[in-house]
Amino acid sequence: MADKILKKAGLGALIESVTGKGGRFVAPTTDSRQVVFKKVKSAEEVATDYILARNSFKEFLFPQTEVVAEFTMSKDSVDMKGVEVYAPQTVVFGARPCEAASLAGMRALFTWDFIDEFYTKREENTVVVTVACTKGDDACFCTTVNLSPESTEGTDVYLREAADSYIVQAVTEKGKKFVETHAAVFSEGNAKAEPLFMPEKIANIDIAKVSARLKDKTHYDDKVWARLTSKCIGCGACTFVCPTCRCFDIVDEGTAFEGERRKNWDSCQYDTFTLHASGHNPREHQHQRWRNRFMCKFHFYPEKFSSKGCVGCGRCIRVCPVRLDITEVMEEFSK
Amino acid sequence: MNNIYLPNLVTIEDIYEEAPDVRSFRLVFKDPKLRDTFEFKTGQFGLYSAFGLGESTFCIASSPTRKGYIQCTFRKSGRVTGGLAQLSIGDTMGFRGPYGNHFPVDEWKGKNIVFIAGGIGLPPVRSVIWNVLDRREDFGNITIVYGAKTVADLVYKEELKHWEERGDVNLVQAVDPGGQTPDWKGSVGFVPTVLKEAAPKAENSVAVTCGPPIMIKFVLNTLLELGFEEGSVYTTLENRMKCGVGKCGRCNVGDVYVCKEGPVYTAAEIKRMYNDF
Numbered sequence: 001m002a003d004k005i006l007k008k009a010g011l012g013a014l015i016e017s018v019t020g021k022g023g024r025f026v027a028p029t030t031d032s033r034q035v036v037f038k039k040v041k042s043a044e045e046v047a048t049d050y051i052l053a054r055n056s057f058k059e060f061l062f063p064q065t066e067v068v069a070e071f072t073m074s075k076d077s078v079d080m081k082g083v084e085v086y087a088p089q090t091v092v093f094g095a096r097p098c099e100a101a102s103l104a105g106m107r108a109l110f111t112w113d114f115i116d117e118f119y120t121k122r123e124e125n126t127v128v129v130t131v132a133c134t135k136g137d138d139a140c141f142c143t144t145v146n147l148s149p150e151s152t153e154g155t156d157v158y159l160r161e162a163a164d165s166y167i168v169q170a171v172t173e174k175g176k177k178f179v180e181t182h183a184a185v186f187s188e189g190n191a192k193a194e195p196l197f198m199p200e201k202i203a204n205i206d207i208a209k210v211s212a213r214l215k216d217k218t219h220y221d222d223k224v225w226a227r228l229t230s231k232c233i234g235c236g237a238c239t240f241v242c243p244t245c246r247c248f249d250i251v252d253e254g255t256a257f258e259g260e261r262r263k264n265w266d267s268c269q270y271d272t273f274t275l276h277a278s279g280h281n282p283r284e285h286q287h288q289r290w291r292n293r294f295m296c297k298f299h300f301y302p303e304k305f306s307s308k309g310c311v312g313c314g315r316c317i318r319v320c321p322v323r324l325d326i327t328e329v330m331e332e333f334s335k
Numbered sequence: 336m337n338n339i340y341l342p343n344l345v346t347i348e349d350i351y352e353e354a355p356d357v358r359s360f361r362l363v364f365k366d367p368k369l370r371d372t373f374e375f376k377t378g379q380f381g382l383y384s385a386f387g388l389g390e391s392t393f394c395i396a397s398s399p400t401r402k403g404y405i406q407c408t409f410r411k412s413g414r415v416t417g418g419l420a421q422l423s424i425g426d427t428m429g430f431r432g433p434y435g436n437h438f439p440v441d442e443w444k445g446k447n448i449v450f451i452a453g454g455i456g457l458p459p460v461r462s463v464i465w466n467v468l469d470r471r472e473d474f475g476n477i478t479i480v481y482g483a484k485t486v487a488d489l490v491y492k493e494e495l496k497h498w499e500e501r502g503d504v505n506l507v508q509a510v511d512p513g514g515q516t517p518d519w520k521g522s523v524g525f526v527p528t529v530l531k532e533a534a535p536k537a538e539n540s541v542a543v544t545c546g547p548p549i550m551i552k553f554v555l556n557t558l559l560e561l562g563f564e565e566g567s568v569y570t571t572l573e574n575r576m577k578c579g580v581g582k583c584g585r586c587n588v589g590d591v592y593v594c595k596e597g598p599v600y601t602a603a604e605i606k607r608m609y610n611d612f
């Protein structure tokens with residue numbers, strides 16, 4: 001049987017087909033010598049030689065800053081109204097299988113009883129087109145968290161690279177519809193997929209054990225936290241690049257007469273994050289804040305939502321200024 | 336669209352000065368429909384906005400038995416509360432809620448109830464007190480142990496007087512050593528100590544406590560010493576919150592999200608939680 005093929009030379013036509021219908025096309029692109037996910041208009045902008053974009057594509061579903069309501073004030077009245085969600089049809093092209101797998105947890109969180117439509121509407125209008133990895137680096141550890149370049153969790157359309165084309169597999173209904181909608185740019189044919197890059201599973205890590213250890217409360221005051229994570233300087237970089245981190249702040253911006261309420265990215269690594277007005281802080285030390293981040297990934301998400309809190313993309317390892325490697329902590333908790 | 340971050344507008348109908356930097360607002364919804372239909376349960380909280388400054392979390396300090404308005408009591412402690420403190424009667428602010436779980440008052444029928452509060456921890460307890468007093472015949476003995484740093488810091492002074500005067504409530508008021516005035520007739524001492532002296536009987540009783548985290552920890556111990564069962568001691572946690580709806584990641588104690596699964600917990604539940612509040 002012939003495969004569905006997207007010619008690499010046809011990427012421009014796909015971008016035009018998407019943007020021509022008013023959609024946004026998000027892809028890895030080189031900006032200041034770094035590959036990052038950005039909105040692109042042409043195929044020339046799309047990076048082809050990259051391991052993983054430096055940022056995660058979450059910012060197109062959960063923006064760094066977003067207006068949720070607007071208000072105007074005069075001497076004797078205040079008017080407040082919500083804003084419509086900006087949720088254009090979006091294609092995220094060139095996601096990796098690891099980060100695509102973050103969507104289940106994000107969705108569970110944003111729909112947990114209260115539905116955050118700022119997230120859900122955007123996610124519903126987004127098609128994730130994943131390109132399976134043909135290269136990787138030492139920070140990649142998807143296989144250690146039971147994912148791999150072959151996993152299609154969270155992916156709508158899964159692409160395997162071949163010499164001058166991609167082999168296309170529509171995974172979800174949304175993915176099938178996407179392929180139908182842009183049928184003109186796809187063709188039938190045969191291509192030979194390039195070999196995948198399979199990161200070696202880290203031998204000393206057993207994530208089932210990690211989660212089990214975290215469930216047992218006795219670890220909480222263990223000195224191991226301070227020993228392994230006190231070097232963290234609390235910059236928060238790991239949380240901003242992480243595809244599953246989603247802490248935010250709610251703030252007002254404006255003048256005395258008009259303004260807006262915003263949802264802004266925040267980080268559990270900041271020392272004021274949980275500080276009470278009284279001065280009391282339940283997570284006073286950096287290692288307690290780090291413990292929270294680790295527990296969120298390996299206890300909270302799996303326990304509450306049966307979903308992955310860490311997809312092994314390695315971004316936090318690459319970006320950390322003090323080389324705090326999450327896999328070292330995973331190893332410790334696999335003992 | 337259903338926007339979970341959009342507050343309702345409320346008008347400040349009345350303001351009460353409770354203590355230095357502590358005041359209460361009596362609030363009514365601007366939307367008349369909501370005014371009639373709004374319901375909450377005792378122990379639930381809300382997010383109150385000062386437009387242009389942001390939102391703050393306070394409990395609903397009034398009782399659900401009193402309809403048509405809600406009351407909040409807050410201490411001026413930062414940006415938002417500072418802004419709220421500048422508002423006057425007739426001004427508009429924002430409210431979203433009610434959020435969180437509640438005190439299971441209905442399960443306490445026929446029981447004695449002991450309230451123990453410290454400082455600005457009285458507002459959430461006040462909601463339960465009035466809820467219980469408004470159905471006084473449903474409950475046994477009612478004891479209130481309330482302490483603050485100084486006499487001036489005691490909140491709800493009018494209501495304390497009322498509770499003292501009505502014959503069906505045993506009120507013990509206290510101030511920290513050094514906080515008393517020459518004509519102070521109440522106790523002098525920290526809340527856990529005063530509670531120990533008051534020694535309410537544990538049999539067929541539930542206890543409700545709120546105050547600074549350190550006070551709560553000691554009060555819980557004292558109650559257990561007095562023979563209270565962990566499952567009959569309730570408290571409400573005040574972890575910092577922003578969203579109130581389980582999204583922003585701020586209020587959790589381990590995997591327990593206080594805004595959704597709390598803020599009301601029994602001592603037994605607290606014991607099972609991570610030591611992180």
Ligand SMILES: Cc1cc2nc3c(=O)[nH]c(=O)nc-3n(C[C@H](O)[C@H](O)[C@H](O)COP(=O)(O)OP(=O)(O)OC[C@H]3O[C@@H](n4cnc5c(N)ncnc54)[C@H](O)[C@@H]3O)c2cc1C
Nearest residue numbers: 275276277391392393394409410413414415416458573574
């Ligand atoms: C369920 C619940 C119920 C509550 N009920 C009540 C109640 O009934 N009454 C009440 O008074 N309070 C209550 N609180 C506490 C109340 O939410 C906070 O006291 C209040 O929101 C803080 O005031 P603010 O918003 O003005 O402070 P903000 O302006 O937001 O400032 C306070 C926060 O800013 C930071 N901050 C401020 N100053 C500094 C500084 N100098 N250095 C570093 N960081 C700083 C701290 O993180 C601090 O927590 C409740 C809290 C919860 C969770």
Ligand code: SF4
Nearest residue numbers: 242310311313314316
């Ligand atoms: S914790 Fe690190 S490796 Fe895991 S998903 Fe987040 S950024 Fe990737």
Ligand code: SF4
Nearest residue numbers: 232233235236238320
């Ligand atoms: S990137 Fe490194 S130093 Fe910065 S908060 Fe994360 S672990 Fe700490």
Ligand code: FES
Nearest residue numbers: 579582583584594
């Ligand atoms: S207050 Fe935001 S998650 Fe609880």
